[in-house]
Amino acid sequence: MKLQEFTKGIVKKNAVFALALGLCPTLAITTSVENALGMSLAVAFVLISSNFIISALKHFIPQEVRIPCFIVIIASLVTVIDLLMHGYSPTLYKHLGIFLPLIVVNCIILGRAEVFASKRSVSDTFLDAAGISVGFALAIISVSAIRELLGSGAIVIFGHKVVPALTSSPATAMILPPGAFLTIGILLALLRRAKVM
Amino acid sequence: MLQSSIRNAIRNLGATLVLTLICLVAGVLLAITYDLTKEKISEAEQAEVNQALSEIFPSAEFMEENGYYNALENGELIGYAVIVEGTGYSGKIKIAFGICLDDTIQRVRVITHSETPGLGSKVAEDEFLMQFEGKTLQELKLRKEGGEIDAVTGATISSEAVVDIVREELQRIVEGLLGG
Numbered sequence: 290m291k292l293q294e295f296t297k298g299i300v301k302k303n304a305v306f307a308l309a310l311g312l313c314p315t316l317a318i319t320t321s322v323e324n325a326l327g328m329s330l331a332v333a334f335v336l337i338s339s340n341f342i343i344s345a346l347k348h349f350i351p352q353e354v355r356i357p358c359f360i361v362i363i364a365s366l367v368t369v370i371d372l373l374m375h376g377y378s379p380t381l382y383k384h385l386g387i388f389l390p391l392i393v394v395n396c397i398i399l400g401r402a403e404v405f406a407s408k409r410s411v412s413d414t415f416l417d418a419a420g421i422s423v424g425f426a427l428a429i430i431s432v433s434a435i436r437e438l439l440g441s442g443a444i445v446i447f448g449h450k451v452v453p454a455l456t457s458s459p460a461t462a463m464i465l466p467p468g469a470f471l472t473i474g475i476l477l478a479l480l481r482r483a484k485v486m
Numbered sequence: 487m488l489q490s491s492i493r494n495a496i497r498n499l500g501a502t503l504v505l506t507l508i509c510l511v512a513g514v515l516l517a518i519t520y521d522l523t524k525e526k527i528s529e530a531e532q533a534e535v536n537q538a539l540s541e542i543f544p545s546a547e548f549m550e551e552n553g554y555y556n557a558l559e560n561g562e563l564i565g566y567a568v569i570v571e572g573t574g575y576s577g578k579i580k581i582a583f584g585i586c587l588d589d590t591i592q593r594v595r596v597i598t599h600s601e602t603p604g605l606g607s608k609v610a611e612d613e614f615l616m617q618f619e620g621k622t623l624q625e626l627k628l629r630k631e632g633g634e635i636d637a638v639t640g641a642t643i644s645s646e647a648v649v650d651i652v653r654e655e656l657q658r659i660v661e662g663l664l665g666g
Contacts, residue, residue, distance in 0.1 A: 317602065320605060349504065350504060350508075351497075351500060351501040351504055353497075353498070353501045354501045354502070354504065354505045357505055358504070358505055358508050361505075361508055361509055361512050362508065362512065364512075365512035365515060365516055368516055368519075369515065369516065369519045372519050372520060372523045372527070373519065373523060375523065375526075375527050375530060376522075376523035376524075376525075376526030376527045376529075376530060377523070377526060379530040379533070379534070382530075387600055387601075387607065390600075461639050461640070464605070464640065465605075465639075465640050
C-alpha cells in the first residue's frame with residue numbers, strides 16, 4: 290500500500306482536469322453545488338466498489354473479453370445500488386436517484402477499471418479509486434460553485450443559503466450549457482498555465 | 487497450423503464461458519435484489535403518494551374512487567385529488583394535484599421525475615409549482631401560449647410537460663366527473 294496511489298488522483302491525475310475523463314457529467318450536472326455533491330457521492334460509491342470487484346477478478350477475466358465483463362459488472366452494480374437505495378433509503382434516493390443511471394456511462398469508472406484495477410492489487414485499487422473520487426468531487430464542486438454563484442446569484446445547499454444573493458439579475462447563461470464549457474475551459478487554462486498538473 | 491487453430495478455438499471458448507458466467511452471476515444477483523426490494527420500493531412509492539396527498543389537502547381524509555381521490559374534511563367533500571403520469575423531457579413525470587370544488591387547482595406536487603438535474607428538475611420545486619395554485623383551466627398554459635405560468639429558464643420542454651399533464655387531466659375531470 291502506497292499513499293501516493295491515493296494522493297495522485299486528487300491533483301496530478303485529476304479525473305476532469307488532467308485525464309479529461311467524466312466530462313459529460315461534469316458539463317451536465319454542475320449547475321448547482323447540491324447536484325455536484327450528490328454526483329460525487331454516487332460516483333465514489335460505484336467507482337470504489339466496482340473497481341474493487343474488478344481487481345479481485347483480474348486473473349479470472351480473459352484479456353479478449355475484459356471490456357464487456359467490466360461493463361456488465363459496473364452496470365449490474367449500479368442497478369443493485371439503485372434498487373437498494375430506492376427501497377431502503379427513499380430520502381437519499383430522492384436526492385441521488387437521478388444521478389445513478391448517469392454513472393453507468395461515466396467513463397471514469399471504466400477508465401480506471403481498464404488502466405488500474407485490472408492490473409494492480411486490491412489495496413492499491415482501493416486507494417486509487419478513493420483518490421480519483423476525491424479529485425472528481427473537488428473538480429465538479431469548484432466548477433458548480435462558480436456556475437451557481439454567477440448563474441443563480443447565490444449558493445443554496447439542501448435549503449441552506451451558504452452564499453447569500455450577490456445580485457438580483459444573475460447571468461443565467463452560466464447555468465445553461467455554454468456556462469459549463471466556459472467555466473471548464475477557463476479553469477483548465479488557468480491550471481495548465483500555473484503548471485499545477 | 488491445425489494445432490494452433492485448435493488452441494485458438496479453445497481459448498475463445500474459455501473467454502466466452504467466462505463472460506457467460508459473469509453475465510449469469512450478474513443476472514441472478516439482479517433478480518435477487520429486485521425480488522428483495524420489490525415490496526420495499528412499492529411501500530416507499532405508496533408513502534410518497536400519501537405524502538403528496540397530505541400536502542395537497544393537509545387536514546383531509548382521502549377516499550379512492552374510480553382512479554381519483556375524494557378529499558373529505560369532517561365527512562364533507564372539500565375537493566378532489568388525482569395522481570397522473572405523463573411524458574416529460576427525459577422520461578415519465580408522476581404528478582399529484584388537487585382540485586377545489588370551483589374547478590381551480592388546489593396544489594401541485596411532482597412525485598417522481600427524471601428530468602435533467604439542475605435544469606428540468608426545477609419543475610419539481612415549489613417556486614415553479616406555486617404558480618399553479620388557484621388557476622383555472624384557461625389560465626393553465628405557459629405564458630408564451632397566452633397562459634399564466636412562467637416556464638423555468640432553460641427547461642421549457644419540462645415546464646410545458648408539467649403544465650400539459652395537469653391541464654389535460656383537469657379538463658378530463660372537469661368535463662367527465664364534475665360537469666357530467
